[in-house]
Amino acid sequence: MVDHLEPILEVSGLVKHYPLTQGILFKKQVGAVKAVDGVDFTLNKGETLGIVGESGCGKSTVAKMLVNLERPTEGLIKYKGEDLTKLSGKALKSVRRNIQMVFQDPYTSLNPRMTVGDIIGEPYEIHPEVAPKGDRRKKVQELLDVVGLNPEYINRYPHQFSGGQRQRIGIARGLALRPEVIVADEPVSALDVSVQAQVINLLDRLQSEFELSYVFIAHDLSIVRHISDRVGVMYLGRIVEIGRDEEIYDHPTHPYTQALLSAVPVPDPEAREHRERIILAGDVPSPTNIPSGCRFRTRCWKARERCALEVPLLAVPAEFRSVSGPAAHDSACHFAEEKQVVPSEEPGGMSPEGQEE
Amino acid sequence: MLLEVRDLHVEFRTRDGVAKAVNGVDYSVDEGETLAVLGESGSGKSVTAQAVMGILDMPPGRITGGEILFRGQDLLKLKEDERRKVRGAEMAMIFQDALSSLNPVLSVGDQLGEMFVVHRGMSRKDARAKAVELMDRVRIPAAAARVKDYPHQFSGGMRQRIMIAMALALEPALIIADEPTTALDVTVQAQVMDLLAELQREYNMGLILITHDLGVVADVADKIAVMYAGRIVESAPVHDIYKAPAHPYTRGLLDSIPRLDQKGQELYAIKGLPPNLMNIPPGCAFNPRCPMAQDVCRTDVPPLYEVDEDRGSACHFWRECLNG
Numbered sequence: 001m002v003d004h005l006e007p008i009l010e011v012s013g014l015v016k017h018y019p020l021t022q023g024i025l026f027k028k029q030v031g032a033v034k035a036v037d038g039v040d041f042t043l044n045k046g047e048t049l050g051i052v053g054e055s056g057c058g059k060s061t062v063a064k065m066l067v068n069l070e071r072p073t074e075g076l077i078k079y080k081g082e083d084l085t086k087l088s089g090k091a092l093k094s095v096r097r098n099i100q101m102v103f104q105d106p107y108t109s110l111n112p113r114m115t116v117g118d119i120i121g122e123p124y125e126i127h128p129e130v131a132p133k134g135d136r137r138k139k140v141q142e143l144l145d146v147v148g149l150n151p152e153y154i155n156r157y158p159h160q161f162s163g164g165q166r167q168r169i170g171i172a173r174g175l176a177l178r179p180e181v182i183v184a185d186e187p188v189s190a191l192d193v194s195v196q197a198q199v200i201n202l203l204d205r206l207q208s209e210f211e212l213s214y215v216f217i218a219h220d221l222s223i224v225r226h227i228s229d230r231v232g233v234m235y236l237g238r239i240v241e242i243g244r245d246e247e248i249y250d251h252p253t254h255p256y257t258q259a260l261l262s263a264v265p266v267p268d269p270e271a272r273e274h275r276e277r278i279i280l281a282g283d284v285p286s287p288t289n290i291p292s293g294c295r296f297r298t299r300c301w302k303a304r305e306r307c308a309l310e311v312p313l314l315a316v317p318a319e320f321r322s323v324s325g326p327a328a329h330d331s332a333c334h335f336a337e338e339k340q341v342v343p344s345e346e347p348g349g350m351s352p353e354g355q356e357e
Numbered sequence: 358m359l360l361e362v363r364d365l366h367v368e369f370r371t372r373d374g375v376a377k378a379v380n381g382v383d384y385s386v387d388e389g390e391t392l393a394v395l396g397e398s399g400s401g402k403s404v405t406a407q408a409v410m411g412i413l414d415m416p417p418g419r420i421t422g423g424e425i426l427f428r429g430q431d432l433l434k435l436k437e438d439e440r441r442k443v444r445g446a447e448m449a450m451i452f453q454d455a456l457s458s459l460n461p462v463l464s465v466g467d468q469l470g471e472m473f474v475v476h477r478g479m480s481r482k483d484a485r486a487k488a489v490e491l492m493d494r495v496r497i498p499a500a501a502a503r504v505k506d507y508p509h510q511f512s513g514g515m516r517q518r519i520m521i522a523m524a525l526a527l528e529p530a531l532i533i534a535d536e537p538t539t540a541l542d543v544t545v546q547a548q549v550m551d552l553l554a555e556l557q558r559e560y561n562m563g564l565i566l567i568t569h570d571l572g573v574v575a576d577v578a579d580k581i582a583v584m585y586a587g588r589i590v591e592s593a594p595v596h597d598i599y600k601a602p603a604h605p606y607t608r609g610l611l612d613s614i615p616r617l618d619q620k621g622q623e624l625y626a627i628k629g630l631p632p633n634l635m636n637i638p639p640g641c642a643f644n645p646r647c648p649m650a651q652d653v654c655r656t657d658v659p660p661l662y663e664v665d666e667d668r669g670s671a672c673h674f675w676r677e678c679l680n681g
Contacts, residue, residue: 054542055513162630192397193569197613197626204623219543226615226624245620263547265572267614269595272576279551280544283512 007078008213009043009066009099009181014075016061020288034287035061037237039075040314043181048207048214050228050245052221052260056284057234059217063185066215067101068092079181097127100179104186106166110158116169117154120144123176130177143172146209148202164195171202175210183215188223200227221264225249233257236295237287239314243329251326253317253336256296262341276341294334302335310334358426359563360409360448360531361385365423367404367587370416376634378404380587381423383661386563388530391554393566393578393595395610399631401587402567406533409565410450411440427531446476449524451553453536455516459508465492465519466504472526491522495552514545518552525556531563538573550577571614575599580667583607586632586642589661593668603670603679605647641672649674 017032036058043049053059064070066077068084077084079095087095100123103109110119120140124131131139141151147168158166167187174182184203188196200223206212218224224231225245232242233256241254252258259278266275280299285291294312297303317336320328327338367379379401386392396402407413409425411432425432427447432440452458460468469491470484479487485504492500495518497511508516517537524532537553538546554577557564568574574581575595582592583606591604602608612625629646632638638645644654653673661669664679672678 054544164630192631193571193610194397194613194627195630197624198628200615201623201626221543222615226620259544263543265546265550265570265576267571267575267599267611269575269578269599277547279547283514283545284542 006045007042008045008080009215010076010078010081011042011062011066012040012076012078014039014062014065014077015073016058016065016070017073031288034237034290036065036072037287037290039234039237039239041232041239041242043213043215045180045213046207046211047230048216048228050224050231051215051217051234051239052219052224052231053234054219054260054284056236056287058237058287059234060185062234063101063183063215063217066181066183067099068096069101093127097130097177098179099181099183100174100177102167102170102174102182102184102187105190106163106170107190109170110166112158115155115157116140116144116161119158119169120172120176123173127177139176140172143175146175146206147172162195163191164198167191167199168202171199171206175206178210179212181213181215183217185217186219187216189218189220196223203227221249221261233260236284236290238295238332240296240333241329241331242314243331244326247326247329250340251329251338252341253320253327253329253331253338254296254333255300255302255335257331258339258341259299278341294332296333304335306334358385359388359390359428360565361424361426362405362409363424363426365405365408365425366421367401367408367413367418368421369418371635374635377637378418378587378634379408380637382584382587382589384582384589384592386531386565388563389557389561391557391564391566391577391579393568393574393581394584395568395571395574395581396584397569397631399586399634400584402584403535404587405584406450406535406565406567410448410533411444412450442476445472445529446527447529448531448533449527449529451517451520451524451532451534451537453539455513455520455540456508458520459516461508464505464507465511469504469519469523469526472523476527487526491526492519494525495519495522495556497522512545513541514549517541517545517549521549521553521556525560528560529562531565532557533565533567535567536569537566539568539570546573553577571610583610586637587634588642588671589669590643590671591669592661593664593670597665597668601679601681603664603668603675604672605649605674605678606643608678609646609648649677 014036015038016036017034019029020031021027022030039062051059065072072085084095117140120143121136124136141154144151149168188199216227228245231245231248232239235256241257259280262278282299285298291298293309294307297307312332312334314330314332316328317331362382362384365379365382369376369378382405394402408420466485466488469488473479473484473487489500489504497515497518538549578595580594581598582589585606591607602611609627615624627646632642640655640657641659644650659671659673661671662675664670664675
């Protein structure tokens, strides 16, 4: 945990709309895919912020904007007080060095025609000040060692590695410029279960070794909980609930978070009977046509008239404002109420016997 | 017994050598029962299923031994045209990726109706009516209006429902679902698994659920077969295996799930990588990654020891593993 909070990334009012156009010669905009529609969060130094949500909720678009692979339509991204969205040229280049990304798919995010040494060393071509030419090979070998690969593999090609090893290469590339922030977009979802744990442990170790701050994007809620200090839940382009991990997992107040948590299959057959599951009706609405008011109302079992008229703000709900407790965290719902959906003490199972002390 | 797979061997002949994908698999499933086949990529779980369905690509695949008994009849001895009568009508399969398993240029109604035209000799009109009925059954809203839609017009969850409808069309006795919800989001995954379980109960079908997700298994399965490098390393009723695994690989998988009380600590990780199927280690295939491995594990292939009446483990040291 972090003792003194020092914000390193501050995101406010972040919006990304992709225009939909009609016509070839005279393009006119007929609508927009509202991929990200007003996201605010702060990442503190040394902290891990997990972002969870289903496909299409905009979590990957947020990641791309953080590393400047996409320019936001609106909003600010402040790195140590400096707004990235206003920067260009040299100033932007020097800031981007400090925010690096690890991609989801280790099979397509590495160039098959480049050796591992070239892949990991490529960031130095763009930022030669970090490592002078003669030093690079040594630096790359150090990085290979740091991520748990044999430094002698420097001349091999990506296809000679397994999925987990490739993800290590991707992580080494992300570390090459000694960034302060790493944005990891589903870094383990393409890996086998037995290999996932290895990569999570590696990320954990690197965080303390290099004092990194992580934005960790994933859809696997148990992995996010394991690695994150704080968690934000996204739905249709917005964060609907955000707080410390126990606030979100043990005291969720937003109905979407509750449904999401209750839907996760629990690896414990004993829990099958006495588990309450909230099964949402229907699918996520299209981001071109977002419902009025609360965007979750079309699938929400609590929705009332007010939900269609008023957009709920991401703030501590009124009923929890006076109490200090884990339920008092930001939640964008008019009718927020606490509901425990994940049993906090596991009755019996979850872990094999003999593991429990 | 509805389906019994006995000592099945499948290999793939490739340019680089022979990959032994399935090396003696035994499992069985009865009516109304759910068997989960758990394993990582390359463990042979899908290849076994494809061999059962008779949709294995041959060549390069080759079934080199074993029997697949469906209601006592060995499917491997049937001719292709006899086999085709079994496939679809008696057993059906649900694939992982509905978008690439459905034909993009045919409407879903045509694809569902085709089952009735080909297997039951119905007219197109009757088949269309049947298709609507099926879509209703898997709870696709406004089925009659959507029967003419194409796969790309449906969402991921709806497409998977269409896959389920197609598998159910001829009311088979056995359904093999290969990672049916892996491509779906959690909230949709819950809908689809619920639907599948409900339909299974209704028709009293046998269900083979192929997955790598220990959570899904715990939710729906009656018994589990854990596969590693083309063999079943542990088979057991679902409650037993989560309480006390009798194989170090199963134990490793269970231990590597993040748990609440372990937050901030290092996760348990099985060291190393799954073996190359062209070069499976001698002795127990898991021995290079096993924390309990001893000399005998490097030389002798462990048989499936009987742990309990309906429980087996392919580990020389299953007793030690069971006791932690």
